[in-house]
Amino acid sequence: MRRLRNTIYVTSESAWLRKDGANLVVEVEGAERGRAPLHLLDGVVSFGRAGASPALLAACAEAGITLSYLDPNGRFLARIEGPRTGNVLLRRAQFRAGDDPARATVIVRGIVAAKAANQRNVIRRALRDHGESLPPDAVAGLAAAEARLTDIARRTFVAAHVVALRGLEGEAAQVYFGVFGALVRVDDPAFRFGGRSRRPPLDRLNALLSFLYALLGHDCRSALEAHGLDPQVSASCTPTGRAARASRST
Known part of the structure; x- marks a missing residue:
């Protein structure tokens, strides 16, 4: 049985996403606002201008966690994902x-x-x-x-x-x-x-x-x-x- 995992929605425009060990950390103006284990995540949806560290991008790509970027009005901008896997x-x-x-x-x-x-x-x-x-x-x-x-x-x-x-x-x-x-x-x-x-x-x-x-x-x-x-x-x-x-x- 496939385990259903969570999706994180980041709505603060000044947020910064980074990797700390095996966790995703959300910082706003230098202060930690949230933390979640990567193995419990299925995707990250970011609104506005929130950025992410290269280490986090690499970890998400390796774990199959998709990062999607939307503008503040919810319009899709881009997705970042790792190599495609699965049964050919x-x-x-x-x-x-x-x-x-x-x-x-x-x-x-x-x-x-x-x-x-x-x-x-x-x-x-x-x-x-x-x-x-x-x-x-x-x-x-x-x-x-x-x-x-x-x-x-x-x-x-x-x-x-x-x-x-x-x-x-x-x-x-x-x-x-x-x-x-x-x-x-x-x-x-x-x-x-x-x-x-x-x-x-x-x-x-x-x-x-x-x-x-x-x-x-x-x-x-x-x-x-x-x-x-x-x-x-x-x-x-x-x-x-x-x-x-x-x-x-x-």
Whole structure:
């Protein structure tokens, strides 16, 4: 059984990361603010201008600990990682699956179906826990979105191509974010949600969503690399991954 390890997030711009024995040490203005054993870490995410010593970079590379750098707004900048390891036969099988439309469709179908089902479950939980305190029009909108997401999740099982699944993923996102504002229970103008926006996010909630997606992407990529898979091939096989790569290239 693979042991799940921790990810450290460094948010102080004046932080300095260094190695002390078998530990990662975080210093801010010369004072130690945190310490963690390297063998318990899976990744380090640094925001702003935090730097790291060469000794720490070498130790992280040797231990398979990925360092990711993001700007203060959560935009990905760069990654530092050591030599690629893992079973070459496993990666060759991954490449073959990525080149086989039939096998890729099965994988993508599971991803899109699970994503739509999770969005539906979030809405169901909101209706169950807070339905009585929501306005009637919000309840009706959430109920309609829940039913439509259920239908989209079922339609993924009859989609024959990745292109069709990409369309279903986009439809599910449109439905989910169309009612996302009703899920926000904080009565504050700063948390109003007028629709999903990216690159750049146009309000605080969208900035928070983009920030969390950046953290999730770091963890997903680290998980793929930890098991010897190529994250670039994995991204190119999924609807979200292809869209993200296309947006970065334009």
